[in-house]
Amino acid sequence: MPPSADMTPHTPKNKGSLPLLVMNYLLLFVGSVSATLLSKYYFIHKGSSIWVATWVQCAGFPLLLPPIILPYFLNLTTRRPFTQFTSKIFSISIFVGLMLGLNNLLFSVGNSNLPVSTSSLLLSSQLVFNLLLSVLIVKQKVTFSNLNCVILLTVSSILLALGSSHDKPPGLTRGKYFVGFFSTIGAGLLFALYLPIMEKVYRKVDCYSMMMEMQAVMEAAATVLSTALMVWNGAFGGMVREGRELFDKGERVYWVTVAFNVVTWQLCFMGTAGMVFLTTSLTGGICMTALMGMNVLGGVVVYGDKFGGVKAVSTVLCVWGFCSYVYGIYMKSKKIREDDDDEDRTEMIEMGRNPSVRNGEIHV
16 A cells, blocks of 8 residues: 555654554454454453453553564663653653543443443444544644545444444443443544643654554553552452453453453554554554454354354445545555656756756756
């Protein structure tokens, strides 16, 4: 996929960014689908703690440290890790990390108190919020391509919600419903705000390595918040009890599930951060929303979920919306290349007509 104004690094500092872009797409794809399936596995086998579900989303930040630190100690780079932080960037990273921790908590509360259909429907609004906030914060241009994609993916998510209308958590009361409703709306708004804020901050970041360092600091701040909540609620002790007495697959499988949840959520967030850094916040939001359709297919393949007509139409719209966005990017990049080629040809013609002109200098 050729780079363009929407899909290229913000500056020439990221040479070879296409391989990085592909890698981050893969991280997001694998992380999102795996985290969704593992989270469902946790809940269908009697796991029920919103604190655990929140903590696993950020506790994997130490996994970022080896790729950040090892290149320096192996003499692959002269750049010392974590030495280019200004007090402003460090403070912003801490603040955004706490915001991300709150988003994780709201998402977990909403997920545990709402039917899957309602949760999917509310979260689909994230993409619309993302487009609006991207326009306001980073001056994202609204084109037919991205507007068409946002509309198609939003409709796809709504249909997906309607196709899952039979899903309902046991013991759902009116009070729990309203808690879940407003928590999910809050999670969607916070994440829609998080993406363009990070795009604006990343424009001042020197390289991909520093972006990873910022991501590690943010995830560490989110982990401190969720760990404090876990300690305050006695949830760490509750994990031991849940693994021994409640989880119906046994204690060993419980801890393996938690561990893989930690890893896959970290892959998901790292892929998201990398895509925002290398492209735009809107592209990151579009790819995350498009993966909702892949998550549905994952549920069909792994858990034998029903795949009726509504879900099929939703998946088609999802693929259609994403492909239309990628095609729009391709056509835009093609036009940019053609304009550059025309400019080069014009310069060559001018040089042919006036051989005394070379590289902007006049030779006598």
